[in-house]
Amino acid sequence: MRAAVYYGPNKVEITDVPEPHPGEGQVKVKVGFNGICGTDLHEYYAGPIFIPTSPHPLTGQEMPLVLGHEFSGTVTELGKGVTGIAVGDRVAIEPLYRCGHCGPCRAGNYNICAQIGFHGLMSDGGMAEYTVVPTDMIHALPDNVSLELGALVEPMSVAYHAATLGDPKPEDTAMVFGAGPIGIGLWFALRGKGLDNVYVVEPSPTRRASIEALGAKTLDPTALDIPAFIADLTDGKGADAIYDAAGVQPAVETALGCIGPRKPLVSVAIYEKPLTTPLQKLVMNESRIQGSLCYTSADYEAVIDLMSQGHYDTTGWVDKIALDGVIDDGFEALHAGTKMKVLVDPSAGASE
Incomplete structure (x- = not known):
């Protein structure tokens, strides 16, 4: 089968790899769509960062490996002992590996597992025609949720988890800094929680226009x-409640100038450069900065439920490409800012 294999910085090749088959407690998925994430871009241009160069403790895999952790698909084969899942089920994948025994895992916070791993970063992932995942990663998609939307459940769950940590009430005023995919996801999540007063701060006219077309202020x-x-x-x-999905110093400084007393600034960004945070503002305001990482199954189920209600709209910010276009139409276009979110269809252009 064809797959996008990561060999190191600026080296991702579309090549033939062996088709996987499920072991005990696993299912095989024919990938419908796989999103290219900002993390994938960091790995392509500056990695390996999270991709292991020695065997990962939970997956045993290391570079080179197949990319892709934002994906949906259809179950095609069941491993031994699998119940509650059927061939033909349409699914979204929650791509977290967790140890189950560290402090966070024992407390139920497996999204901050001390040995956390990601399918598609620490193991062969979904930027391929097929992949194999453990059953605890599977989330069924309702009939009215497309595989295209299903591939967006992962990044939208990142945003939903962050939105929840800000504890917003419907009558609150919320702000989102950054109108990239996670910023858009935050806007959808906050609207899904009943907030009308949500303001998205974004310097790019193109990105502002994209989210304004969805109805954002x-x-x-x-x-x-x-x-x-x-x-x-x-x-x-x-x-x-304020959310930083921009990841740059000016956004954080502006956000701290807007935050109400004893209210949170939730950070869901990756910061490429160290920040100088004016803590005195937090002290005098008794406000706080709250980190947010990944998601849990509850976030996945909440997002899928909102999708089934027609709450998410991909118009104007999502593009679909074939696997052969991953470099030029995917990484390069996203890096240049000519596209906002790209979903890869591994079957498009494949020989039957």
């Missing part, structure tokens, strides 16, 4: 004093 930090606007909007009390 946006603010341009290059043309507006954002903290002054929020102070006026809220009669001086500040925003109730």
